[in-house]
Amino acid sequence: MKVGIVGGSFDPIHYGHIQMAKTALQDLACDEVWFMPTKSTPLKDRSLTADVHRLAMIQRVMAYDDRFRLCTLEMDREGKSYTIDTVKTLKQKYPAYEFIWMIGNDQLAQFDQWKDPEELTSLIQFVCVDRDGQLVPTEYPIQRIHMEAMPVSSSEIRQGNKLNYVPYTVLGYIYEHRLYVENFIAARETRHRYKHSVSVAHLCEEMALANGLDGQKAYYIGLFHDIAKNMDVQHMEQWMDAICPENKKWAVPVWHGFVGSEIVDRVFYLDDPQIKNAIYHHVLGDDHDDPYAMIVFCADKTDPLRGYDSTDLINQCKADIYQGFWTVKNENDKYLEEGK
Ligand SMILES: [Fe+2]
Ligand SMILES: [Fe+2]
Missing domain, CATH: 3.40.50.620 (HUPs)
Structure with a gap:
């Protein structure tokens, strides 16, 4: 032998x-x-x-x-x-x-x-x-x-x-057991955004579980939602031209959702359509049917690291994401309106 x-x-x-x-x-x-x-x-x-x-x-x-x-x-x-x-x-x-x-x-x-x-x-x-x-x-x-x-x-x-x-x-095992995955983010994002991403991931998971949804799926949506945020504009434009040139009508800060939804599939092999869809819509919050898209929009806006007391909003999302989403969205619209 x-x-x-x-x-x-x-x-x-x-x-x-x-x-x-x-x-x-x-x-x-x-x-x-x-x-x-x-x-x-x-x-x-x-x-x-x-x-x-x-x-x-x-x-x-x-x-x-x-x-x-x-x-x-x-x-x-x-x-x-x-x-x-x-x-x-x-x-x-x-x-x-x-x-x-x-x-x-x-x-x-x-x-x-x-x-x-x-x-x-x-x-x-x-x-x-x-x-x-x-x-x-x-x-x-x-x-x-x-x-x-x-x-x-x-x-x-x-x-x-x-x-x-x-x-x-x-x-599959790596994703199932969350081995290295937070390093994937740390290697690509600023320290500040990395902390935000991990925080949003855990919040997404909590909201999903409270609503009887898949916590692991929500965790990955939160973890990767801003994966394209730090990409330089030129590089981002190349992605936009390749995947959805029709969306270039939106302001550049919106693009990272579209690009991120492709990166999560093509670079990280998370080819789950719900993960992709939720990341795609997370900036605009314009998917009003998919609970995962609503969760990441809400978790992103109510991340405790943002420095305001979002406890009540988070609790509303945990109680019922379909209702909580509209509260968060309206609050967010009001905030944007006041900022104008
Ligand atoms: Fe974002
Ligand atoms: Fe974010």
Whole structure:
């Protein structure tokens, strides 16, 4: 039995990991690939997403190939996980198996910082997969193989970039459990608007639940409602030309609703028509039928961070969004009228 090991924090797992596993099967003739998630990474100080979530995401990928396995040896060990300890345990537990430890260029570049690198390479074969065409020099006896470029990292995904490199089932898990999602917003919005977005998200959720609606859906509408707000006008105009040139008749500050409703689908893969519709109408508050559109309009206007006492309005929306919406809308119209 020849086993390729793909180790990492898998925070989250993505197509780069999967491609590495396929390379082990196809190019190195491995019979199986074991995904080995770390408990904590000695070379990184960032705290990892809970083990239960990282495991669940890997588990969703196991169905892709019946030669994929999950190995929790490192996760089950107490304390920090060093590869040298793992390798020794593997050799002891499976004396008849041949193991190949797969690493990427980034890991090869830091290989001298691993614990006991000489001993490591004498115990087990390491193969470096070159995925960016760059040959990292190394003094260690490590085999190199080339793999088609897969320019993605887990840290990019945690910021909400390159989500097309995340298997659909894994992305579904991320949204279901709200992993990283507030980072997606923090990475794109000012601190002030980020706080507003998170606040509106929670308020939307509360209003939805109080009205017997889907709290999770409302949370995402609130979280993403201003996703296009900080976009520069030129960029926004390109989006408007592409998606709804007829709406350019509206003032520029209104556009972020139209553009945001497309971004949430095309960049973040939240392709729910109600999420899109609610974001689309949130600025004008001109959808008087869809309760989610009404909720985000009201939550946006009554966000406690706006600095006025909106408790009564919020309570009215929670009691009945169809009535509360008109109260908030009328109040808002009055406010705009007074401001003129
Ligand atoms: Fe907005
Ligand atoms: Fe807003």
